[in-house]
Amino acid sequence: MIKHALPSGNKDIRISLDEFIELFNEGKAILLDIRMPFEKKIWKLPFARDISADEIDNNLDLLPKDKVIVVACPTQNRSPFAAMHLKNKGYNAKYLEGGLLDLMAKLKGGEAKKLKV
Secondary structure, rough: OHHHOOOHHHHHOOOOOHHHHHHHHHHEEEEEEEHHHHOOOOOOOOEEEEEEHOOOHHOOOOOOOOOOOEEEOOOOHHHHHHHHHHHHHOOOOEEEHHHHHHHHOOHHHHHHHOEEE
């Protein structure tokens, strides 16, 4: 929907790193890693659902309808589109602001303890 492209509606589809961590720790959100397989060979996220962007429609049955699905790619170039697609399919989906690279930077070293896995 075009309303999500407007500043007032964009917040409905975007989630900050801190909001994601809070919801994930409460069991209210999952992280959906939509990177392509060749990207995941470099580094993996064992706490994320691993479905590449081109396989989302074939794996909708693996996604919960009762949690926020936080869609992420390295820098949020693809994740807003995937989040919108899932939202249009009836899922409570958002994209991770800053992407996976910002999340990993936030969770480096002892800060990794903030995410309960």
